[in-house]
Amino acid sequence: MTTHLSPAVIARYADRDAALDEVTVWSIEVHLEDCPDCRALVAGATTDDTRALLARISAVVDAGIATGPAPAPRRSRAAIPNRWMVWHLLPWLTMTVAVLSCAVLLQALEPTMPSLVALLAPVAPLPGVAIAWSRRADPAWELIAGTPAAGLAMLLRRTAAVLAVVVPALALASTRTGFSLALTLLPCLAFTAGTIAAGSFVGVRLAALVLGGGWALAVAVPALLTAELPVILQPGSSLPWALLTLLLAAVAALQSDSFRRLSSHN
Amino acid sequence: MRTVSAAETAPTTYPWAVHAEGLRVRAGRHLAVDGLDLTLDTGVHGLLGPNGAGKTTLMRALATVLKPAGGKLTLLGESVDARADLRRVRRGLGYLPQQFGFYPRFTVREFVEYMAWLKEMPKAAVPGATQRAIERVGLAAKADARMKTLSGGMLRRAGIAQAIVNDPAVLLLDEPTVGLDPEQRLDFRELLRDVGVDTCVLVSTHLVEDVVAACTDVVLVNEGRLVYQGTPDDLVTQGGDNFPGDSPAERGYSALLRRHRTEGGR
Structure with a gap:
């Protein structure tokens, strides 16, 4: 001065x-x-x-x-839900929560069956994650794909929005049915991380389809037919699940570049 | 009114805002842009060409939505290849897709603000820039109306507003005049001339008179290749009376296309 x-x-x-x-x-x-x-x-x-x-x-x-006209009120708070919530995810999240409630209900009616909530937990977030990064489901995909914010950070933000609904729903369902909380949530997180990691190679939608279908055919259907809980959901397997989650999350983080563009298989 | 920063008045370090050499881009399996050489600098460039000439695919590649299949593409002095970090380039881009989806629950202001946020504009600049962009396209009276209540022409103008909100250095508009009434088209031409003073604008259109009226440069593509690049006056002189068309510019357009087709047929 x-x-x-x-x-x-x-x-x-x-x-x-x-x-x-x-x-x-x-x-x-x-x-x-x-x-x-x-x-x-x-x-x-x-x-x-x-x-x-x-x-x-x-x-x-x-x-x-x-x-003159009054100044427009500050609306910065109204913008935050728009940034975190993706409105086209709502129907899918509603469906996920409805399916989980059905699982809890069935469990209460038929206590001898293997825990349905545990069998559903890994695939529960997958429809939401697949929709979060898909050119078919997001009406504004072409606008968003050309912005600097598009990329892994955006996919993670949308995945977080999905998990914010699915994880509390799963936690509630698992406490209702008395199944281990760790063995409900860890497979859920592992499959979410796995979808993103595999999605960096083949597209998130295909990864979600393959992982969800694979789980249903290899684990869920046999468990329902034999009426026994599969080995990988027995008590004591939470440590491998936690390690798998970390490993898949690391793979996804290393592959972050491949989410810069919406490729044709999304 | 806003303050012009030193960064905005600094000289550029690249010769062309857009520089493509032998660019090839796929649309699905089909090679829609095949060996295109193009250089664009500041000004309004009209992109003309018949249906299926690869205009939209070229626009998408320039908007970094599609990955080039081959050749070199440089935007604002930075290479936009498969592994490039696109963040910095994308901050300087504005893009209006041919058919853009939107979230119907958003108001025009929320939509433009959301896009400004995705373009990583400084938080303090977003409300002012949003209002300015909405006023420039003449939508101020509808700023707080929901997107689903807008007519086709208003949606188009909301799309233009989100494209110019970040004062892009490269502005890509894919058929922006579709659905605009004659008066709005005149206003839009005025906006183009205004933006084109310090910005590289590429406007894809089928209306030759729009190009002649508002563009400083004409780019004609056919079958994924550059046919012609020159001034609108030069386009007019290309045609003779024996070519189809209702105006000298239209006759020039059809003359160039016919000449290119006969040369290609040989």
């Missing part, structure tokens, strides 16, 4: 007849921009005519502000 202006300089600046060279005017104005005290001095050094004119202008501007 420059030193304050002397009253003599201010008087010459405010006097329209006094000749001041351009350089001096510039240095005065640079100082005035930052210094309210000197601005007040300039205002005081002007003639009565100028002050009357300024007073009239300020009255007119005030009147214009008072009679």
Whole structure:
């Protein structure tokens, strides 16, 4: 900040007849921009005519502000749900929660069956994750695919929105049926990470289809036919599930570049 | 009004905003852009060509939505290849797809704000830039109407607003005049001339008169290759009275296409 202006300089600046060279005017104005005290001095050094004119202008501007339309309210808070929630996911999330409630209900009616919630847990987030990064389901995909925010971060954000619904629903279902919480949630997270990791190679939608179909054919259907809980969901297998989740998450993180564009298999 | 930063007035370090050499892009299995050489700098460029000439595929490749299958593509001095980090380039892009989807529950303002946020604009700049973009396309009266209540022409203008919200250095508009009434088309031409002063604008259209009226440069493509690049006045001189068309420019357009087809047929 420059030193304050002397009253003599201010008087010459405010006097329209006094000749001041351009350089001096510039240095005065640079100082005035930052210094309210000197601005007040300039205002005081002007003639009565100028002050009357300024007073009239300020009255007119005030009147214009008072009679004009009110300023739009701040809406920054309204934007946040739009950023996190993807509205076209809602039907799929509703369906997932409905299927889980049916599983809890069936479990209550037929307690001898292997835990349906545990069998459903790994595939519960997959429809949502597949829809979150799919050109068929997202109406604005072409607009979004060309923005800098498109990429793994965006897929993760949408996946987080899916998990924020699915994980509490699963936790509730598993406490209702009395099945281990860790063995419900860890496979769910492992399959989510696996879908994203495999999705970086073959597309998220195909990865979700293959993983979900594979689980249903290899684990869920045999378990229902034999009415026995599969080995990989027996107590004590939570450590392998946790390690698998971490491994798949690392693969997904390393492959983050491949989500920059929506490729044709999405 | 806004302050112009030093970064905006700095000279560019690249000769062309868009530079394609032997560019090849696939649309599905079909090679829609096949060996296209194109250089574009500041100004409004009209992209003409018959249906299936590869205009939309070229637009998508320039918008970094599609991955080029071969050749070199440089945008704003940065290579846009398969493994490139697209974030920085994408911040300088504005893109209006031919058919753009949207979230029907969003208002126009929410839609443009959401797109500004996806384009990673500074948080403080978003509300002002949104309002400015909406005013430039003449939608201020409908800013708080939901997208699903808008007519086709208004949707198109909302799409243009999201494309210009980040003051892009390369603006790609795919058939922006579809659904606009004659008066809005005149306003749109005015906007194009205004934006084209310091921006590289590429407008794909079927309306030759739009190109002659608003563009500084004509780009004609056919079957994925560049046929002609020159000024609108030069396009007019290409045609003779024996070519089909209702205006000199249309006769020039059909003359160029016929000449290219007979040369290709030999």
